Amino acid sequence: MSSTTTVNTSYTERLRSVFSYVKQAIRLTIIIVHNLYHIPAYLLITWILLLPLYHFNRPLYWIIENHLYNWCLYTVGSWSWLNRVSLKKENGNINNNLKSQTNDNKPKLLLISNHQSTSDVPLMMRSFVSHCKYKLLWIMEDIFKYTNFGVVSLTHGDYFLRVREYQKQHLTKYCLREQSKYKDLIILFPEGGFRYKRLESSHRYASTKGKQQLFNVTWPRTGAFNDINVDQLQLTHVIDLTIIYPEIDSPLSVFDICCGQRDKIVNVYFYYRIYERNQTLNDDWLHEVFQQKETIMQQFYLNPKQFLEKNSKFTRIVNLNWFKLIAIHLFYILCTYFFIVLFKFIFTLLNTLIVFVI
Numbered sequence: 001m002s003s004t005t006t007v008n009t010s011y012t013e014r015l016r017s018v019f020s021y022v023k024q025a026i027r028l029t030i031i032i033v034h035n036l037y038h039i040p041a042y043l044l045i046t047w048i049l050l051l052p053l054y055h056f057n058r059p060l061y062w063i064i065e066n067h068l069y070n071w072c073l074y075t076v077g078s079w080s081w082l083n084r085v086s087l088k089k090e091n092g093n094i095n096n097n098l099k100s101q102t103n104d105n106k107p108k109l110l111l112i113s114n115h116q117s118t119s120d121v122p123l124m125m126r127s128f129v130s131h132c133k134y135k136l137l138w139i140m141e142d143i144f145k146y147t148n149f150g151v152v153s154l155t156h157g158d159y160f161l162r163v164r165e166y167q168k169q170h171l172t173k174y175c176l177r178e179q180s181k182y183k184d185l186i187i188l189f190p191e192g193g194f195r196y197k198r199l200e201s202s203h204r205y206a207s208t209k210g211k212q213q214l215f216n217v218t219w220p221r222t223g224a225f226n227d228i229n230v231d232q233l234q235l236t237h238v239i240d241l242t243i244i245y246p247e248i249d250s251p252l253s254v255f256d257i258c259c260g261q262r263d264k265i266v267n268v269y270f271y272y273r274i275y276e277r278n279q280t281l282n283d284d285w286l287h288e289v290f291q292q293k294e295t296i297m298q299q300f301y302l303n304p305k306q307f308l309e310k311n312s313k314f315t316r317i318v319n320l321n322w323f324k325l326i327a328i329h330l331f332y333i334l335c336t337y338f339f340i341v342l343f344k345f346i347f348t349l350l351n352t353l354i355v356f357v358i
Contacts, residue, residue: 024259027083031258034075034329035148041335042068046155062182066135069156071328073136076149077126078325080119083260085252087123087318090271090311108184109134110228112286113241114217114293115189116196119252119268120243124187127270130318134185139171139224141193157183161224163192171227186228186235190220190286196249211287216248216297220290222283235277242271242293244300270318271296271311 046065053061080087113120121140128136138158144150145160153160157179159171174180191198195218202218205211211219229235245251245268256262275281300307308315 024261027259031079037336038072038075038332039148039152041332041339042072042152043155044339045335058178059182062135062179065156066182069136069152070129071331072149072152073125074129074320074325074328076122077129078320080122080126080252080257081318081320083257084262084265085123085257086265086267087126088267088269089127089316089318090269106184107236108234109237109239110186110188110235111239111241112188112190112220112225112289114243114290115191115194116243116245117194117251118254119257120189122254122257123243123252123268123270124241126320127318128185130320132185135183137175137180137183137186139186139188139228163221166223168223169227171224172230172232175228175233186233188224188228190222190225190290191218192221212291212294214290214294216301217290217293220286222286225286226283229277229281237277238275238281240273240275240289240293242273242296244269244271244297246304248297248301269300269308 045068050061050064053064113124121138128134136156136158138153139161140153140158142160142162145154157177159174161171175183175186191202195216198218199215203213205219206213229238246266252262252266252268256266279285
């Protein structure tokens with residue numbers, strides 16, 4: 001009887017495992033399909049249909065392009081929303097706080113965040129598109145230029161940073177370009193890489209400089225931050241975002257986001273703080289902010305329940321809108337179909353002309 005039960009249990013586990021792999025494969029296939037009609041449609045609209053507008057009315061072009069870009073982000077943000085990842089924002093409503101501080105004037109922001117894994121960016125996209133009306137300028141490692149979303153980011157005007165080749169004030173000049181002036185939220189990861197990659201060098205830096213050893217975050221690099229934090233860019237606030245995963249050494253990955261590999265719902269927390277730029281924001285300030293991040297994360301990992309209860313009245317769950325999501329997919333599917341028909345017509349027309357000429 002016992003052996004029969006064991007065999008049945010083993011068979012059930014194998015069946016569940018197979019079913020889990022099938023679900024992950026289906027989810028990944030769906031995301032690949034999303035890319036196949038979102039990215040080409042976005043590029044063809046911005047490169048071809050909007051080309052006259054780019055030359056004759058740049059402000060209107062960038063408004064339309066920004067909507068198209070945000071709709072792509074909405075789809076990327078939906079992957080985690082649909083795959084059992086619960087995103088919770090702690091410490092108040094950023095938009096309301098900014099509005100009260102700026103007297104209804106439009107703020108221009110720099111957002112700095114810790115960087116733990118490949119899931120950080122998709123989760124941040126979900127947070128931004130759920131409520132944010134800002135025009136984003138991402139500053140990211142050069143390697144992301146060669147991902148599936150890289151060409152979209154290039155078209156949008158995001159900045160790709162090569163750490164070893166970076167020249168001082170190059171980022172300042174980039175942010176002063178005509179295209180970049182339309183952006184009012186600059187996003188920077190001052191650590192310069194994922195936590196697990198930077199932890200060892202961060203410890204060496206701390207030992208050399210006689211600083212505190214950080215374990216939940218790493219000591220930030222200040223070059224890019226200083227090049228953005230200049231008067232010419234007219235920043236009004238710096239927003240500090242601390243991303244907290246349930247386990248510090250096992251954060252989500254982009255595959256968890258895309259395939260839903262975790263067996264249960266995963267709660268990820270975004271903890272925000274706002275600083276007015278009339279404060280002294282220099283290297284020492286940035287170092288202090290990351291020391292505070294270390295403390296915040298340490299408090300969470302020591303006693304998550306107490307930490308969350310303390311901030312419960314400020315917690316906001318980040319959800320998306322089904323109707324908007326469906327409308328975005330229909331829009332990009334129809335655009336893709338339009339371009340297929342258009343190119344087919346052009347090909348047929350050219351073929352007819354060639355036959356006629358011959």
